[in-house]
Structure formats: structure tokens, C-alpha cells
Amino acid sequence: METEKGYKTTEFPMAVIPSIVGMLVAFGVVRPEDANAMVEMGTRIIGGILALVLLYTYIRGRVDLKKQVLNLNASIELSKAKQLG
Numbered sequence: 001m002e003t004e005k006g007y008k009t010t011e012f013p014m015a016v017i018p019s020i021v022g023m024l025v026a027f028g029v030v031r032p033e034d035a036n037a038m039v040e041m042g043t044r045i046i047g048g049i050l051a052l053v054l055l056y057t058y059i060r061g062r063v064d065l066k067k068q069v070l071n072l073n074a075s076i077e078l079s080k081a082k083q084l085g
Contacts, residue, residue, distance in 0.1 A: 012048055017042040 021038045024030040
């Protein structure tokens, strides 16, 4: 079983967002009252981005697979044509 690099996992952005917001609160950039809303908003944005990346990856994989099948079928037909004539 292969393991992914830490930054490539889905858990990474979900752990980074609260950390960043926590630092912003500690430095006084964000009020503590607003921290939870910022974490929730960031988590939803990252979740949406991850869903889009997943969809894109799936579609690209299916297109590549169909191209391989078409190329294989074309090779088979070409082989048959060469044998016949």
C-alpha cells in the first residue's frame, strides 16, 4: 500500500485551516468571536475545491480509458485488414 505525501491528503487542508485561523487570532488579526465562522467557511471552500478536483480527475481518467479502448480497437481492425489483404 502506497502512502501519499502529507500535503496531498484530504486531511492536510482540514488541519491547516484551524491552525492558520488560530495564529490569526493569536496575533490579533481576527477576533476570537469570528474564528469559528472563518474555520467553517474555509473548510467548506476547501471541501468544494476537493470535490471539483475529484470530479475532474474522474472525468479525465474515463476519457483516457476510452481513448485507449479506441486505439486498441483501431489497432485490431488494422491488423485484420493487413491479414486479409
